[in-house]
Amino acid sequence: MFKTIKRIINWCGEFKGKLYIGFVFSFFSTWFAALPIMVAAYTVGMLIEEARGGAAFDRKWIGYSFVSIVVLVFLRFLFDYMRAKYQETISYELVTRDRLAIGEALKRVSLGYFGQVNTGNILNSITTGLHTLENMGMRMIDTFIGGYLNFLVIFLCLLYISPKASLIAVAGAGISFLFLLLVSKHSISYAPVASKAGRDLTAATLEYARGLPVVKSFGQGGASMAAMSGACRDSRDICLKIEWGYTPANCMHLLALKAASIALAGCACYLGLAGELSLPMMLMFAFFSFGIFAGLEPISDSAHVLGVMDQLEALKASNYIDQEGRDIPLKRYDIRFSHVDFGYDERTVLKDVSFHIQEKTSTAIVGPSGSGKTTICSLIARFYDVNRGEIRIGGHDLREFTCDSLLKNISMVFQNVYLFHDTVRNNICFGRPDATEADMIEAAKKACCHEFIMALPEGYDTVIGEGGSSLSGGEKQRISIARAILKDAPIVILDEATASIDPENEHLIQNAISSLTRGKTIITIAHRIATIENADQILVVDEGRIVQKGTHQELIKEEGRYRRFVETRERAEGWKIAGR
Ligand code: ADP
Ligand code: MG
Numbered sequence: 001m002f003k004t005i006k007r008i009i010n011w012c013g014e015f016k017g018k019l020y021i022g023f024v025f026s027f028f029s030t031w032f033a034a035l036p037i038m039v040a041a042y043t044v045g046m047l048i049e050e051a052r053g054g055a056a057f058d059r060k061w062i063g064y065s066f067v068s069i070v071v072l073v074f075l076r077f078l079f080d081y082m083r084a085k086y087q088e089t090i091s092y093e094l095v096t097r098d099r100l101a102i103g104e105a106l107k108r109v110s111l112g113y114f115g116q117v118n119t120g121n122i123l124n125s126i127t128t129g130l131h132t133l134e135n136m137g138m139r140m141i142d143t144f145i146g147g148y149l150n151f152l153v154i155f156l157c158l159l160y161i162s163p164k165a166s167l168i169a170v171a172g173a174g175i176s177f178l179f180l181l182l183v184s185k186h187s188i189s190y191a192p193v194a195s196k197a198g199r200d201l202t203a204a205t206l207e208y209a210r211g212l213p214v215v216k217s218f219g220q221g222g223a224s225m226a227a228m229s230g231a232c233r234d235s236r237d238i239c240l241k242i243e244w245g246y247t248p249a250n251c252m253h254l255l256a257l258k259a260a261s262i263a264l265a266g267c268a269c270y271l272g273l274a275g276e277l278s279l280p281m282m283l284m285f286a287f288f289s290f291g292i293f294a295g296l297e298p299i300s301d302s303a304h305v306l307g308v309m310d311q312l313e314a315l316k317a318s319n320y321i322d323q324e325g326r327d328i329p330l331k332r333y334d335i336r337f338s339h340v341d342f343g344y345d346e347r348t349v350l351k352d353v354s355f356h357i358q359e360k361t362s363t364a365i366v367g368p369s370g371s372g373k374t375t376i377c378s379l380i381a382r383f384y385d386v387n388r389g390e391i392r393i394g395g396h397d398l399r400e401f402t403c404d405s406l407l408k409n410i411s412m413v414f415q416n417v418y419l420f421h422d423t424v425r426n427n428i429c430f431g432r433p434d435a436t437e438a439d440m441i442e443a444a445k446k447a448c449c450h451e452f453i454m455a456l457p458e459g460y461d462t463v464i465g466e467g468g469s470s471l472s473g474g475e476k477q478r479i480s481i482a483r484a485i486l487k488d489a490p491i492v493i494l495d496e497a498t499a500s501i502d503p504e505n506e507h508l509i510q511n512a513i514s515s516l517t518r519g520k521t522i523i524t525i526a527h528r529i530a531t532i533e534n535a536d537q538i539l540v541v542d543e544g545r546i547v548q549k550g551t552h553q554e555l556i557k558e559e560g561r562y563r564r565f566v567e568t569r570e571r572a573e574g575w576k577i578a579g580r
Contacts, residue, residue, distance in 0.1 A: 008141050008305070029079035036069040045278070108402075111378070111384055124201075130312075172259065172261070173256075200231045201235045325405070337355050337356075337376075337389070338389050338392075339353075351545050357537065358521075360519060360521055363523050371544065372543075374495055376541070377523060385398075413480050422463060422464065427479055443482045482512075492517050495525045
């Protein structure tokens with residue numbers, strides 16, 4: 001219990017000061033909520049006293065008490081407002097801080113991380129998880145700290161008025177606290193399960209939504225629903241289990257408080273009848289006894305909050321790939337692989353790969369599918385770290401760079417283009433957000449996409465569907481080339497950038513690419529002979545090894561993979577031409 005509270009307070013970090021000020025306001029707000037009732041009860045008591053012929057009553061008192069009640073109510077809301085202003089804003093600030101921190105952290109982990117941590121996990125932490133904290137975290141510590149602080153003051157007052165009554169109050173609060181500990185124990189034991197169920201649900205939903213096109217085209221709605229409905233049911237079962245698990249203890253906690261309230265009211269009556277308390281005091285005391293524990297009642301489930309905290313800590317503890325990186329300005333842009341071994345998991349994908357790419361030359365990588373071509377490109381951009389050997393750009397080992405400072409030098413165009421759910425403009429300017437309108441349009445023209453963009457309903461301000469779904473493959477490809485042209489990085493990596501493009505688009509994209517690559521260090525993965533044969537160097541990859549290296553002229557003379565590859569390609573391209 002205390003640990004949970006401590007964790008939430010620590011989570012507040014730089015906002016702790018605001019949090020504490022919030023507690024003070026919260027404290028006053030609770031008191032000012034109770035005071036009007038006490039004033040009213042006291043006044044009524046005095047009226048009754050007068051009616052019974054007891055003490056004389058000054059009529060002006062009614063006016064005074066009315067005014068003071070109004071003032072007290074007003075102050076109560078003022079304090080409540082101030083509390084909300086201090087405490088509730090913190091949770092929004094904190095949650096934003098954490099969301100950005102996670103975003104930043106994800107940019108800097110190895111892509112291998114996403115193989116181990118499901119995307120659903122991350123999504124769940126950033127959205128639902130942090131939302132839970134936003135809603136429940138602050139309220140939890142406010143009720144806990146504020147609640148017990150109030151109780152302490154009330155206890156001291158009671159001790160002054162009647163030590164017996166204070167004993168009742170302590171007993172009530174003590175018993176309720178024991179049950180709270182039980183609730184908390186239950187919550188802690190269920191926290192990991194609860195957060196796992198939440199993550200699984202997000203992951204299943206995400207997977208379901210992603211797979212919908214395939215599901216529809218194969219008419220397999222039932223099978224794909226199964227995973228999602230399973231996750232929904234699990235989440236429901238676990239939430240119910242948590243809820244049912246802590247309900248008895250929670251009821252006992254509330255019962256202890258209510259019983260103490262009744263006992264206190266009884267005690268007030270007893271003291272009044274015994275003549276130890278005046279009638280107004282007795283009435284005030286009796287009314288008050290029902291409100292005194294109000295601050296302690298809402299403390300209940302913390303399982304979800306704890307689960308989220310665990311999740312967040314795990315995410316923040318992710319290893320940054322560039323922890324020791326520096327910002328290195330490069331003077332030359334040659335790339336050297338020396339004896340590189342690499343595997344995504346236990347299986348080695350690249351074996352003893354060594355080559356050198358001179359700056360401002362073009363290199364084509366060819367080889368069968370699955371031989372490791374894309375992997376080589378991913379290593380250049382340091383999406384992953386090598387297992388053995390080293391990769392140097394401009395003489396610097398990649399591990400010396402921060403991710404940002406390395407990627408500044410590299411533009412990549414992939415076969416599977418990902419466009420953000422944003423305007424065309426922002427998608428093109430992604431690599432260079434400060435680009436002028438003229439620069440952007442020039443890049444779009446070079447990438448042969450200006451015309452079709454202008455034909456879109458809102459031109460450059462048209463919002464592209466998620467993943468680029470509202471554009472054709474060729475159009476998406478050309479936008480991604482415009483993005484790369486605008487970024488104007490000295491190293492350009494083209495991974496099958498034209499492989500899935502229809503012949504009408506192909507020459508447009510070829511033009512776009514030649515305008516992108518002028519004067520740059522280029523690495524191309526392609527199948528077209530025309531693209532490959534002009535390269536300054538060709539690397540032939542097979543099963544993760546470089547099996548041949550040279551120019552087209554050199555390699556074509558050798559008996560080997562390359563010549564077989566060219567023969568097959570020529571036949572395929574010949575067929576294509578003959579078939580037209
Ligand atoms: P290519 O681009 O030449 O077709 P890749 O470099 O994509 O080949 O893949 C090389 C090998 O690495 C393949 O056997 C593939 O299954 C494996 N591989 C590729 N990406 C991953 C990944 N993210 N996780 C695990 N294995 C991968
Ligand atoms: Mg590939």
